[in-house]
Amino acid sequence: MNKQERFFALKISSIMATRMFGLFMIFPVFSVYASEYESTTPYLIGLAIGIYGLTQALLQIPFGYLSDQYGRKPMLIIGLIIFFIGSVVAANATDIIGVVIGRALQGGGAISAVLMAFLADFVSPEQRAKANAFVGMQIGIAFMLSLLIGPLITVNLGISGLFWVIAGLSIAALGIVFTLPHVKPHAQYTLSVSNIKQVLTSKLLKLDFSIFTLHLILTCAFIVMPKLLVENNIVASDLKDNWTMYLPVMLVSFVGMLPMIILAEKYHKHKAMLLTAISIMIMSQILFYQTPLNYTTFFILLTLFFIAFNTMEAMLPSLISKTANSEKRGLAMGMYSTSQFLGAFIGGVFGGWIYNTYDLNSVFLFTTFMAIIWWVVVLTMKQQNPTGE
16 A cells, blocks of 8 residues: 555544444443343343444444435544433433443444445555454454453443543544545446345355354344353453463464464455364363363453454455445445444344343353354355455
């Protein structure tokens, strides 16, 4: 990438990472701290964690389409204002239903598709894979940092203070948006059945299913994992020692994903690396279900999980950008992001229901089943060639 492309990719990834950091920070703490709210149940814990995914899923396509019609920057501003309002609502909640409403409003700022399309607008086709992989890695880093910083903020400021910090992050992201150029929208098109069918090709649908399943498994996992850390006496009940688990996991998993990213992007082994990463994910979920947990076993299994997660979080945006039609890129990215956040919602709802009905450990049976289906779907994909065809 040239200097201008690198700087633009840095801005887009900073907006995306800041916003996702805000959404992710409740993952490592909420299932433990939710007891502070009135009317809390395991099902409502899962709903509060995952509900943002429903509003994201419903609004990604409208936001992507409107950004094609009226420009990317206005939709980014609107989305971040909605996100800020949701964060304030959650910060002031005393009942868990208030948190659910706030999280739903946070999800209403559905700008992921707009950001991905904006990036593709400014980066040349031959450099687009690098740019999207860079953004994916930034999101992965933001997620990993959220596992460290979320508990530290919550221990010192409480869960309400955490949401106020998230509101502040949305203002910071809005400041970056105002530095972006305003460009004329693409050629106008109607949101018709025929246009939607153009972004529902077999290849795109399989990528959409991939991001759906990845975030379903992620949301389920973080209903369960914070409580397992406490119940198995791996960390203290207030999670203040979370960093002793998550920091080394982040470092090792980041190094562990690099060979797969290099093989995928440099040697065009995308399908093989996707299948490898999903296999690692399946292994981690089965072993979480079967293995007695202590610090060492939890560390190994969580590292396997994040090697797989980080690899796919970096690869999938690159693949979708190569496959999507340039004129309807906003719409295609909307479908992709809809699938991602619908996965988060379904993961929160089903993970909370399984936890409420059976037990924590049974959630891993559900995630294993979904990952196996995913592996079979990816097996039927055609290998992506260097030009994206």
